[in-house]
Amino acid sequence: MIDTPYLEVDVDRLDRNLATLAGAARNVGVDVRPHAKTHKCAEIARLQIDHGAVGLTVATIGEAEAFADASDATRCTDIFIAYPLWPNAVQASRLRALAERVNLRVGVDSLAGARHLARSLGTAGLQVLVEVDSGQHRTGVAPELAGSVAEAGVAAGLDVIGVFTFPGHSYGLGDTRRAAAEQEVAALATAAAGLRANGVDPRVRSGGSTPTVGFLDAGHADVLTEIRPGVYPFNDAQQVEIGSCGFDEVALTAVATVVRRDAHRIVLDAGSKILGADRAPWATGYGRLLDHHDARIVMLSEHHAVVEFPAESPDEDIPGIGSFVRVVPNHVCNAVNLVDELVAIDGSDTRWPVIARGRNS
């Protein structure tokens, strides 16, 4: 018996999710380089490699170090830090040390960033991709400027091998995912053409997020060479609500105890310190219940989730005080980052350490 709340992984579902994505990528003809920020676990990275992934994506130098340290377990020595780094002297030395241990790729998204990276790292043997803004308007250069950034990087001594984008604006209802998937491909095509026009071969053209991969087809293989989805091993309430997956594809839940019940309202011992506080404007609550699709988490504190059931729910359908409930976090990446280990349900209870938890820098 494990004291609630804790995060539990349904290993059968996890494996099915990995196989499904790997098969879809093979059909399209693109490589998979999963984003490990979601799971931060060596065991899951290893499963992804076993399913044919060509390497891992991470967001920070610290995550890259954690997965480099785990490369014997993951059988992966190819890591892409998909972030426009602005390294200080310490970070530059960490990047140099990493580049001696693994095949390391990093991002840049400005002329200043490319020159700073070259100045900081010299000929450190790492490879560089130019980040392109495909519509999220977070980081990344406009697609038509990617060529000039790449050219400046090469002139400064960087080994520029291509372009990447993250279509983060794919998180939304209705046609949002499809539209973002189209913009993603278009942006990478424009950026790749810009590199070629500036004499740089864009041999890597990397896109893909869990919400957009379902819209790719074989016609896109001319533009895309790899995808970097993160959430797909687990899925989460956001993916369910935007239509990327069904509840039966959710492989991670927070197991919680009902600590109070009043008629059609229950309170769980899982709050924002295990679920995360994410709530997108279009979300219907602070998470969902895996086994009660009509319930909504209407209030979330650090150690409480207040759940409301429809007024017409039969009494016996509402979990009683002391019973267990499985909560689907809104955003699984932030939930996983709150715990030291995942409880993997695969016949026995195995614990998977979250080796890159808290590796923000």
Add this chain to the structure above:
Amino acid sequence: MIDTPYLEVDVDRLDRNLATLAGAARNVGVDVRPHAKTHKCAEIARLQIDHGAVGLTVATIGEAEAFADASDATRCTDIFIAYPLWPNAVQASRLRALAERVNLRVGVDSLAGARHLARSLGTAGLQVLVEVDSGQHRTGVAPELAGSVAEAGVAAGLDVIGVFTFPGHSYGLGDTRRAAAEQEVAALATAAAGLRANGVDPRVRSGGSTPTVGFLDAGHADVLTEIRPGVYPFNDAQQVEIGSCGFDEVALTAVATVVRRDAHRIVLDAGSKILGADRAPWATGYGRLLDHHDARIVMLSEHHAVVEFPAESPDEDIPGIGSFVRVVPNHVCNAVNLVDELVAIDGSDTRWPVIARGRNS
């Protein structure tokens, strides 16, 4: 040089915040039992005890264990788990072990909960407070029902010593804080009268949250015997925006690097994995900048904060790429829970371990 992002504590401000609250409580005539879920640090608990706190409040058994383990450093052996516990067999044995090491108080908020606690723990030597709902509608019994829960607890063998409430509905704009403070006092008065009417002495009457303590005065000491504010050592963007404090009372910030700049928009390397994803409906963004009050965080990802400045801001007022910025998290309790240590700036750089990080159960 510490790699960004990291959480930094201004120790002078922290100490001033502790002294101010301690002085206000003395003036009102109530004890202070600070909620340690905010800082989760032995060093800060010790400072609170030095400032006259009578004990600590925590939210989980795991937090209580962490602070019991640190009792030599904190000089505190009096811990209140302010939560309506529903212990399983393992948790019951953990509570029994705790009660042998510290003066332990726990919460109940239902007849079923009181009886379950008595059944699980027997005569474990802990003290019990009945949680009362003063208007947040999360946990807690209606004030007029507190007496019957207390009586049932006593009949089942519990040592019921009083009542407590958390006025969590104090988080809001306008008159929200004042109204919640009045409801808090009224609810505790009603609940205490209910205990007396049922033959139980409510010698502890515990309330108080950072947003409401400023509205207490000496007239309230008849009702309240102690307050349990959590956020006040650090404060945060929520407290600034609801008017509980000024920016000059914010003692914890996330130090971040500017990784991109476009005109009046910058991107920082601090995201929801160090700031938390909290954003109340009335919040103006995903956090604030300590040194740029007119800027707003308009988008937050796991490792990016997109910040917009007013269009009329002079160019030189906008931090350039590679420079450092101090971000005030919306909800400091969730931010602290994301890191293993705080960087305490007190002349030198001391590291304070977040000893109760992730202790959700």
